[in-house]
Amino acid sequence: MARIQLNNIQKRWGAIWGVRDVNLDIADEEFVVFLGPSGCGKTTTMRMIAGLEEPSEGEIVMDSEVMNEIDARDRDVAMVFQGYALYPNMTIYENIRFPLRMRGVPKEQHDTLIKRAAGLVELTDYLDRKPSALSGGQRQRAALARAIVRQPHVFLMDEPLSNLDAKLRQHMRVQIKHIQRELKITTVYVTHDQIEAMTLADRIVIMDKGAIQQIGTPDEIYNDPANTFVANFIGAPPMNLIAGVMEQGTFTAPGVRVDGLPAKHDGKVTLGVRPEDCTVTADGGHLSGSVYGVEPTGDMTYLTIKVGDKLIEVKAHRDYRADLNSDASVGFDPKRIYIFDTASGQRLR
Amino acid sequence: MASARKRSRGESLALRYAILGAWALFCLVPVLWFLSIGLRPRIEIITPQPIYFPTFSLDAWHMIWEDWPMGKYLRNSVLAIIGSVIIDLILAIPAAYSLSRFEYKGRDDIGFYILSTRMMAPAIVAVPIFFLFRNFGLLDTIWALMLIYAAINLSFVTWIIRSYMLDIPKELEDAAKTDGAGELRILWEIIIPAILPGIITASVIAMIFAINEFLFTLLIASTPDAYTMSVALANFTGGSDGVIYNAIALVAFLAFLPVFLVVVLIQKHLSRGLTMGAVKG
Known part of the structure; x- marks a missing residue:
């Protein structure tokens, strides 16, 4: 329904930077997720797309039209908020109807559209209730129905699932993705939850300190991180990052030695390896240390190994058990080792 | 057990x-x-000995309605108070919205200035107000009472409503904006219903202040055309008949009754309103 372009977007409040030089081209019908820690600028960027904040510099373009000077109410976007933002004095029916009334949709269409939207989020039986009489999940679905009822050009969702419990979150995630695919509406979704980002997004935009760190599909972000921030932010547990020295294709750090790496990156580098790409070996692995913690989770065992003053996470077989402080040796999958420049944090390829 | x-x-x-x-x-x-x-005969009230079983009498009741235009005083009070509260709300709601929601230079100073009008002793402004109302030809009218009550109460009504508005999550307004609503629509359809308990609380407090107001009413009202209950009370405290305690008591009760009834009727909203600003739920 709409293509969104952010051209050199910046947001400053006096000396404080909110967003720096954001350039992004969101394709029609695409589902893009802004992912990053609190204060990284993801919500500010979304609010600028909605028209709730004005960029200090740069252009926001929707379908070739510059939107900077256009009021939020005149942009054809619908937003779902973290706190649901349902109007407390209105019933759910009236809440969903509100945008139809504001946009001058003919009255005779209201009932059909409201029931269709409520049906999509399975809320038809609750239309005559006030928001205070609904559970968190029902309120979130009501907020979603209010956003989809008038079929906007763009959906904006600001951490819509963060107030829900884990089970409900998983259910709502599937529902949101299904509705977005069905309605084919360009969607921008903000979250700090990497599982939401990985499962929902066509593309993920990872942000930190107001700047974009990497844009890519979930696979690209996970398997080909651009820097140590992305490598560390994505994955649970995150990627192990070990600072050391590379000399003619051999990486060394206290307790760690990896041979056969590309010889072109000599100097101070950081080696990255994901916990699932580590294998516990009898001995002679790439890393030797002592067992610091063993956490069985049922389907696997999280093993923490202390190497010098650093803790290394390993996803071991679910039957793996070891005594605390016993010796442990770990091998890395050589195809899944990442090398980063220690000073800049950028990936070395 | x-x-x-x-x-x-x-x-x-x-x-x-x-x-x-x-x-x-x-x-x-x-x-x-x-x-x-x-509801006792006048003679029983001024006897020095206590009377444990008083005689029931409607003397004072007949007196205030037959000898005095009490109906007119009551009507004047009700009109002046309701009018003043309406004026207060019409002015205070947009002012509070502006003070709580928009950012502009001097906003906090303006807020404090509005509140500071309440810090002045009424006697200081009594004479200028008398001349002002005389020049506008408003002396001895209900309109003057409405305006003066509204002016006296406007600052705290604004301040109370502002504090309630500050408690409304900004997300609600952002949602309404993206839904296509303008500022006035947001105020009318979203903010006002959400702070209704606060508006009711402020209105009741304004009514209580207005019904108790005496100084300016005495200054502005010089004939029964504009007398209110509070000034009417003063009519029973002097003159050749002496202090008519039973009439004073009955008029005081009648003055108390309307506010009491309003409070009973809106009790649910009032108790919510008085606590809403204090605890976030």
Whole structure:
């Protein structure tokens, strides 16, 4: 329904930077997720797309039209908020109807559209209730129905699932993705939850300190991180990052030695390896240390190994058990080792 | 064991009722006292000996309605108070919205200035206000009373409503904006219904202040055309008949009754309103 372009977007409040030089081209019908820690600028960027904040510099373009000077109410976007933002004095029916009334949709269409939207989020039986009489999940679905009822050009969702419990979150995630695919509406979704980002997004935009760190599909972000921030932010547990020295294709750090790496990156580098790409070996692995913690989770065992003053996470077989402080040796999958420049944090390829 | 616990719970409940009943009686005694004075013959009130079984009399009741235009005073009071509250709300709601929601230079100073009008002793402005109203030809009119009550109460009504508006999550307005609503629509359809308990609380407090207002009413109202209940009370305190206590008591009771009834009717909203600003729920 709409293509969104952010051209050199910046947001400053006096000396404080909110967003720096954001350039992004969101394709029609695409589902893009802004992912990053609190204060990284993801919500500010979304609010600028909605028209709730004005960029200090740069252009926001929707379908070739510059939107900077256009009021939020005149942009054809619908937003779902973290706190649901349902109007407390209105019933759910009236809440969903509100945008139809504001946009001058003919009255005779209201009932059909409201029931269709409520049906999509399975809320038809609750239309005559006030928001205070609904559970968190029902309120979130009501907020979603209010956003989809008038079929906007763009959906904006600001951490819509963060107030829900884990089970409900998983259910709502599937529902949101299904509705977005069905309605084919360009969607921008903000979250700090990497599982939401990985499962929902066509593309993920990872942000930190107001700047974009990497844009890519979930696979690209996970398997080909651009820097140590992305490598560390994505994955649970995150990627192990070990600072050391590379000399003619051999990486060394206290307790760690990896041979056969590309010889072109000599100097101070950081080696990255994901916990699932580590294998516990009898001995002679790439890393030797002592067992610091063993956490069985049922389907696997999280093993923490202390190497010098650093803790290394390993996803071991679910039957793996070891005594605390016993010796442990770990091998890395050589195809899944990442090398980063220690000073800049950028990936070395 | 269980029956002992049940009995103890029953005793505790009875004790609670007894304490609350005693407290309610303590609060009600002044009201009942002046009602009882109002419904006694005048002679019984001024006797030095206590009278444990007073005679019921409607002398004062007949006097205030037949010898004095009490209906007119009551009507004047009601009109002036309701008018002043309406004026206050019309002015205070947009002012509070602006003070709580928009960012502009000097906003906080303006807010403090509005509140500071309340810090002035009324006597200081009495004379200028008298001349002002005289020049506008408003002396001795209900309109003047409405304006002066509204002016007196405007600052705190604005301030109370502002504090309620500050408690409304900004997300609600952002949602309404993206839904296509303009500022006035947001104020009318979203903000005002959400702070209704606050508006009711501010209105009731304004009504209580207005009904008790005496100085400016005495200044502006010089004939029964603009007398209110509070000034009417003063009519029974002098003159050749001396102080007519039973009439004073009955008029005081009549002045108290409308506010009491309003408070009883809106009790649910009022208690919510008085606590809403304090605790986020």
